[in-house]
Amino acid sequence: MFFPFLKPWLRSVKYNYLYKSACKHAADNSISPVALPGAFIVGCGRSGTTLLGDILSSHNEVSYLFEPYYLWAAIDPRLDILNLFADIEPSLYLDDSFFLAEHKHRFERCLTKFIQNKKANLLIEKTPLNIFRIGWIEKIYPGAKFIHIVRDGFDVAKSIERLATTNSYKIFGKPNLNQWWGNNNIKWKTLRKDSVSMKSHELREIDLLDTHISKAAYEWSLSLKEAELWQAKLGDRFLAITYQQLVEYPLEKLTEIACFLEIELDPIWLEKVISGIHSAKSYSSTQIVLPKAICREFNYYQEKYGFLPRAQSSN
Numbered sequence: 001m002f003f004p005f006l007k008p009w010l011r012s013v014k015y016n017y018l019y020k021s022a023c024k025h026a027a028d029n030s031i032s033p034v035a036l037p038g039a040f041i042v043g044c045g046r047s048g049t050t051l052l053g054d055i056l057s058s059h060n061e062v063s064y065l066f067e068p069y070y071l072w073a074a075i076d077p078r079l080d081i082l083n084l085f086a087d088i089e090p091s092l093y094l095d096d097s098f099f100l101a102e103h104k105h106r107f108e109r110c111l112t113k114f115i116q117n118k119k120a121n122l123l124i125e126k127t128p129l130n131i132f133r134i135g136w137i138e139k140i141y142p143g144a145k146f147i148h149i150v151r152d153g154f155d156v157a158k159s160i161e162r163l164a165t166t167n168s169y170k171i172f173g174k175p176n177l178n179q180w181w182g183n184n185n186i187k188w189k190t191l192r193k194d195s196v197s198m199k200s201h202e203l204r205e206i207d208l209l210d211t212h213i214s215k216a217a218y219e220w221s222l223s224l225k226e227a228e229l230w231q232a233k234l235g236d237r238f239l240a241i242t243y244q245q246l247v248e249y250p251l252e253k254l255t256e257i258a259c260f261l262e263i264e265l266d267p268i269w270l271e272k273v274i275s276g277i278h279s280a281k282s283y284s285s286t287q288i289v290l291p292k293a294i295c296r297e298f299n300y301y302q303e304k305y306g307f308l309p310r311a312q313s314s315n
Helices: 003-026 049-057 069-075 101-114 128-132 134-140 153-166 186-197 212-237 243-248 250-261 267-275 292-304
Strands: 038-042 062-066 122-126 145-150 238-242
Touching: 003 069, 003 101, 038 049, 038 128, 038 134, 049 062, 049 122, 049 145, 049 243, 049 250, 069 101, 101 134, 128 134, 128 212, 134 212, 145 212, 145 243, 145 250, 153 212, 153 292, 186 212, 212 238, 212 292, 238 243, 238 250, 243 250, 250 267
Parallel strands: 038 122, 038 145, 062 122, 145 238
Antiparallel strands: none
């Protein structure tokens, strides 16, 4: 009877420790920041960001940070998009107007303490929803590069639906935590609020999204809208690839990524990581029904990236 509660309890201990440690380092004026070129893996979650992060993390020139929610929350509590550490009203879309000089200082101090490979030539951070924070990240980490990975919207939405429905990832003390939408669905509430303020769609249409899969499809299309904007602005500091390209042509894509990141194309590393790449399940037979304007935008990005399934309009 004890064991079902062990993992949730251990997760709670782990997250609290990491958050308190990050807050301590962020406030420590005695820490001298380490200057290290950086790159961010971004996109809609469930698009292959973890696969790409795992591949790059095994490169000997790279120090890798995997979804350090504790670090972002320590920089500013409003970055705690899942409310893992506090019950606050977070912000998802962050631009340069959100920036405070102290954010940069706290970020640099945290990086200095949490970088694991002290001999690394490059820091790579992977938090998919940072696709909505690029304007702010540009201020705290000037000159950073971004790798955007895109997967078929149907596969992404179905994968998110599965996670949000099964909701098997539990944390002690968070009985209302949804694995995808956060504590008390705060991530969805914030996505809804922020997308209205960004004039992405009308509230009456957004509120017609009443299933996990329709909400997931909306998050996917919003993330691609942000990527489209920032790819145009950042030019050669923004690399876009698809999940399908990575799993079908790994040598070609990893060569392109290594060149983009300016890391050595080590043949031993390549052979090892390529042998571990396998394609995830496809959900192209799934049906997705969306309000008219949201459906139009979703299908626009499906067509743009060459993905075949199309969503159905509900009106």
